[in-house]
Amino acid sequence: MSALPLSGIKIIDLTRVLAGPLSAQMLGDLGAEVIKIERPGGGDDARAFGPPYLADPEGKANNNNSFYLCANRNKKSVTVNIASPEGQEIIREIAKGCDVFMENYKVGDLKRYGLDYESIRKINPGIIYCSVTGFGQTGPYAPRAGYDAIFQAMGGLMSVTGHMDGEPGAGPMKVGPSIVDYMTGMNTSIGILSALYHRKVNGGAGQHIDVCLFDTVIASLSHYVQIYLVNGKSPPRRGTWGNGGMPAGVFRCADGELMLVVGNDGQFQRTCTVLGAPELATDPKFLKNNDRVAHGKEIMAIFAGHFLKNPVAYWLEELEKAGVPCGPVNDFAQVFADPHVQSRGMRVTVNHPFEPNLSLVRNALTFSETPITEYRAPPLLGADTDEVLSSIGYDAEKVRGLKEKKVI
Template sequence: MSALPLSGIKILDLTRVLAGPLSAQMLADLGAEVIKIERPGGGDDARAFGPPYLVDPEGKANNNNSFYLCANRNKKSVTINIATPEGQAIIRELAKSCDVMMENYKVGDLKRYRLDYESIKAINPGIIYCSVTGFGQTGPYAPRAGYDAIFQAMGGLMSVTGHIDGEPGAGPMKVGPSIVDYMTGMNSSIGILAALYHRKANGGEGQHIDVCLLDTVIASLSHYAQIYLVNGKTPPRRGTWGNGGMPAGAFRCTDGELMLVVGNDGQFARTCAVLGQPELASDPRFARNNDRVVHGKEIMAIFAGLFLKNKVSYWLQELEKAGVPCGPINDFEQMFADPHVRARGMEIKVDHPFEHALSLIRNPLTFSGTPINDYRAPPLLGADTKEVLATIGYEDAKQEALKEQGII
């Protein structure tokens, strides 16, 4: 078995909260050594984002909550106060031997500490320096701070998410999880991997990568945004309705709901047969997908009445036999209990100081030659400070002195 794909790559991670830490976690899963820099005492802001927290064996309050745990496995935690000259010097010393440096401070904040790209490049010309911000390094909004929900709103995502106009509760709606953070983390990882390849293939040149949440959410709107660019009209909110193949949406049955997406005319004919109305497939209003899009309200209303005649399990079974894409609307308990999800191993167990078999979510990438099998728990605050600083010449006595001064 080969080493993990990023074995030998060293990353200095100054990111906090979610987008940056998620990216660094992905790279750590792939074998990179990720040194996470946290504030002495408080640590990553995510540690204070509220419960649930792990239970300390001694019953003490702690900062190991779900928000932090989801984005920091396979890293080393080093506490350094970068607001002090001594702390800044430690960061620069660490950066000398790193391939990548990541940060998500407001534009210009790190320049005053001489930890910006140009300052780090001066001591490590090959460094790949990734800045993750809300609005990017340029433009009138560059100095602003922001969080995921702000970008869902500003980037147009909320305008096309929510109940259909005219229905109860209609209006712009935020997607539940911090989806823009997650997508920005993926974009950051893609950028870093591309820059690593470019550096190797083109003679050792490093570069600065500018990734931001606003750019990411706009790009993620893909065909929705393209509709506007083609006809000048913002697509309407569709609730659970699809935006390609029709009919598509959530349908209520006698004991719950299921999600159905009819992607082509063949699937439509088979769905009509399952529902006991095969003649609908030859109705001129519904014969082709474009027709069904035009007459969407009519076909959705007809299907809604038909699905009310039986249970979710019955319809799922019959639609599956007919080769029609469908699925139950699971909560998290149902999702993690699903036999396919369990077979894919999406819930992993790691040994954490507070919990011997702590459940985490696995990396979604599956490699045939370099599988990701070794997962380490998100570190306790500062757990690796002594070990990491020793590698750059900070002996025990010096570390103790720095600790007393609140620098580490």
């Protein structure tokens, strides 16, 4: 079996909360050595984002919560007070031997510590220095802080998410999970991998990568925002309705709900047959997809009446036979009980000091020649400080002295 794709790549990670840590975790999964820098005492802000926490074997309060656990496997945790001169020197010493430097501080914050791109580039000219921020390194909003929900609002995502106008509960709605953070994490990984490739294959130099949540959410709106760019009109909120083939949306059945997407005219004809209403397929109002879009409320109401007649399992089986895309509306228990999810191994277990069989979600990438087989538990705060400092020449006595001064 070959080594993992990023074996030999070394990353110093000064990111906190979610977008940056998710990216560093992805790179760690792929074989990079990721050294996570955390504040002595408190650590990554994510550690304080609330329960649930793992149970400490001794019953003590701890900072290993689900928010932290989701984004920090396959890393080493080193505690360093970067506000102290000694702490800044530690970061520089580690950075000398790294390929990538990741940070998500406010624009300009690290310059006062001598840890900005220009400073790090002087001691490591080939460094790939990636800054992850809310609004980017330039522009009038650059100094601002922000969290995922702010960008869902400002970037337009909330304006096209939620119940349709005129329905109960209508109005802008936030997507449940921190989806902008996750997408920013993926963009961050793409940027870093591209820069590493450029440096190695194209003979390029190191460089500074600017990734931000605001850019990411706007770019992620793809065909929705393209509608506005084409005709100057913002698309309306559509609830669970699809935005291509029609009819598409969540339909209530006799015992639950299913999601249906009729993507073309052939699928529409087969769906009508399954519903016991083949005449709908020849109705001039519904003949072509554009016709069904124009008469969306009518066809959705007709379909809704038919789906109420039978349970979810019945419709799923019949629609699958007909080759029509559909699926149940699952909660997480149903997701992980699904035989396909189980066959894909989406749930992995790691040996955590507090929980020997801690469940995590695996990396979504699958490689034929370099499979990701090792998942190391998210580290306890500062678990690897001594090891990493020893690797850059700090002896036991010096480490003790730094601990006494609360530098580490």
